[in-house]
Amino acid sequence: MTAVDDRPQAWVRGELRPEEFEILAADAARDVEGLRLEFIGGRLGGKTVPDGLHGEIMLWLQQRCMQHHPRTGLYVDRGLAVETCRKGRAIPDGTLAPIGHFLTAGEWADPDGVLMTVEVTSHNRDTNQRDRVDKPRAYAESGIPVYLLIDRDARAMKVHSEPAAGEYHEQHLVPFGKVVVLPEPVGIDLDTRQLLEWAEGAES
Numbered sequence: 001m002t003a004v005d006d007r008p009q010a011w012v013r014g015e016l017r018p019e020e021f022e023i024l025a026a027d028a029a030r031d032v033e034g035l036r037l038e039f040i041g042g043r044l045g046g047k048t049v050p051d052g053l054h055g056e057i058m059l060w061l062q063q064r065c066m067q068h069h070p071r072t073g074l075y076v077d078r079g080l081a082v083e084t085c086r087k088g089r090a091i092p093d094g095t096l097a098p099i100g101h102f103l104t105a106g107e108w109a110d111p112d113g114v115l116m117t118v119e120v121t122s123h124n125r126d127t128n129q130r131d132r133v134d135k136p137r138a139y140a141e142s143g144i145p146v147y148l149l150i151d152r153d154a155r156a157m158k159v160h161s162e163p164a165a166g167e168y169h170e171q172h173l174v175p176f177g178k179v180v181v182l183p184e185p186v187g188i189d190l191d192t193r194q195l196l197e198w199a200e201g202a203e204s
Helices: 018-031 052-068 127-141 193-203
Strands: 036-040 043-047 072-076 080-082 088-090 094-098 116-120 146-151 156-164 167-175 179-182 188-191
Touching: 018 036, 018 088, 036 127, 052 072, 052 094, 052 116, 052 188, 052 193, 080 127, 088 127, 116 127, 127 146, 127 156, 127 167, 156 179, 167 179
Parallel strands: 116 146
Antiparallel strands: 036 043, 036 088, 072 094, 080 088, 094 116, 146 156, 156 167, 179 188
């Protein structure tokens, strides 16, 4: 995730209305190949093109979710209307929901019924603010039961659950290589030894 630094100051202050953002995002996606914009916490940002390891991690997680819950799908880059009054627009790296859940949804779907959102950290300057601060708040405000942060810098998974009053009241940090318990309604135990192998291999 990278911030768009040449945006008008009105956007920074959160004065951009959701419908205005949607027009801007559609124009950006049409004009710049691979660019998708988000609007969270009154700040405009752009989704970066994922690197190879990012893609492998998402594929690994998709396979495990399907094994445990064959009637659900981990949707990649599914746009969601988030935050209080659904004024924000986020594109999680992964969104776990029942298969067919988004069949009639538009580009920015309501998060009601979503079981979990997933973000994999990138090596960009605003990853800390977006993935570790803004998105947990936005997803908690939206009532999404579980937010999973796969933190490549920390070599750990951070599981957020029990959203209430705009925050997740349960947070657990589990190092790569250990078993990560994703609470209900997800209900999956993840053996993350593969993630540790990839992390160690990237440094060798």
